[in-house]
Amino acid sequence: MLTNVAVVLLDGTHPFELGVVCEVFGLDRSDAGLPVYDFAAVSFEGPTLSTHVPGMTVSTTHGPERLEEADLIAVPAVGYRRDGFPPELLDALRRAVDRGARVLSVCGGVFVLGAAGLLDGRRCAVHWRYERELAAMYPRTRVDPDVLYVDEGPVITSAGTAAGIDACLHIVRTEHGSEVANAIARRMVVPPHRDGGQAQYVERPLPATRCDTVGGVLAWMERHLGEPVTVEELAARAHMSPRTFARRFQQETGTTPYRWLLRQRVLFAQELLEGTDETVDAIAARAGFGNAAAMRHQFMKALGTTPNAFRRTFRVKLAS
Numbered sequence: 001m002l003t004n005v006a007v008v009l010l011d012g013t014h015p016f017e018l019g020v021v022c023e024v025f026g027l028d029r030s031d032a033g034l035p036v037y038d039f040a041a042v043s044f045e046g047p048t049l050s051t052h053v054p055g056m057t058v059s060t061t062h063g064p065e066r067l068e069e070a071d072l073i074a075v076p077a078v079g080y081r082r083d084g085f086p087p088e089l090l091d092a093l094r095r096a097v098d099r100g101a102r103v104l105s106v107c108g109g110v111f112v113l114g115a116a117g118l119l120d121g122r123r124c125a126v127h128w129r130y131e132r133e134l135a136a137m138y139p140r141t142r143v144d145p146d147v148l149y150v151d152e153g154p155v156i157t158s159a160g161t162a163a164g165i166d167a168c169l170h171i172v173r174t175e176h177g178s179e180v181a182n183a184i185a186r187r188m189v190v191p192p193h194r195d196g197g198q199a200q201y202v203e204r205p206l207p208a209t210r211c212d213t214v215g216g217v218l219a220w221m222e223r224h225l226g227e228p229v230t231v232e233e234l235a236a237r238a239h240m241s242p243r244t245f246a247r248r249f250q251q252e253t254g255t256t257p258y259r260w261l262l263r264q265r266v267l268f269a270q271e272l273l274e275g276t277d278e279t280v281d282a283i284a285a286r287a288g289f290g291n292a293a294a295m296r297h298q299f300m301k302a303l304g305t306t307p308n309a310f311r312r313t314f315r316v317k318l319a320s
Helices: 015-025 064-069 087-098 107-115 128-137 163-176 178-188 215-223 231-237 242-253 257-275 280-286 292-303 307-314
Strands: 004-009 038-043 048-050 057-059 072-075 102-106 149-152 155-158
Touching: 004 015, 004 064, 015 038, 015 072, 015 102, 015 107, 015 163, 015 178, 038 064, 064 087, 072 087, 072 107, 087 102, 087 107, 102 107, 102 163, 107 128, 107 155, 149 163, 155 163, 163 178, 215 231, 215 242, 215 257, 231 242, 231 257, 242 257, 257 280, 257 292, 257 307, 280 292, 280 307, 292 307
Parallel strands: 004 038, 004 072, 072 102, 102 155
Antiparallel strands: 048 057, 149 155
16 A cells, blocks of 8 residues: 655756645645655755756755655656766665555656666656657657556656646555545546547647648648548649659658648647537538547547547637
C-alpha cells in the first residue's frame, strides 16, 4: 500500500508540475476520510533552489536520504540541464526501483528517468514537443506521443503539464480504488479521468509545399472537402498521370493525397465541433466523412478521442 511519497526538487523545477504532485499526495484530507501520505520534498542541490519562474525559489529541509524510504518518488519537469543531473539522484532512483518502489515523472521530468536508465526497454510518455528529442537521447525507449500517461510497471511517465494530474490520479486509483481517486478529483475540481489522449492537443499544421506543382490542386481540395474524390481525378486537375501526381504530391507535401485530405478533414471537423452548434452527423457530411460513424473512426485514429468527447473538451460557447 502506498504510504510514503517524495518529490524531487532540482534547480529549474517547474512550479506547476511540482504543485500537481504536492496537491495530490501532500495535503491532509483526512477530514473527508481520504488517505494521508507521509510526504516530503527532497533536494540534492541545497535547501533553496531556483524554479522555472524568474525570481521564484523553493526551499526544503529534506535531503537525499529521504528517498530511501519512499514508496513513490516523483520527478517534476525541470529545465534543460547541459551538465546533466546529480549522479547521487540517478543512483537513488535506480535503487528505489530495485527495492520495489515506483517512480513518476511529470512532463520533462522524464529526462531524469532516462538519464538513470529507467526508460530502457519501456514505453513512456512525454510532452508532444519533446517527443523527438527524448527518442533521440534514449533510443532504447519507445516514446508514445499520443497518450496522457504510461504505466510501465514501477515507472510511470506523464505527458505535458496537466497530464501529471491524470497520472497522479491513476496511481491513487490503482492503490485505493476509483472512489478515493474520484473524491480527490472533486476536491481539486478536475475530471477523475479525461477522455482521449495527448493527440487531441498537438499542434499539427499541414506541411507547407516546397513548390507550386500541386499547389492549385491543394487549394481545390481545401475548398471541396465534403466531396468524394479520387487520385485519378486530382491527377487530371494537375494534368498528370496518377502515378506522376502521387509521386509529386509525396515529394512536395511529405504525405500521400489520401492522408493529406484526411488530416485536412479532421482539422475542419475540429473547427466545426469547437465553434458551431451543428450536429455531429451534419459536420461529418460537411467535412467529407459521409457519416458520424466514419468520422468517429477517423477521430479515434488521429486524435485518440471521439468527436463528442472532443467537443466537450474544446467547445467554444456561442453568444446567444
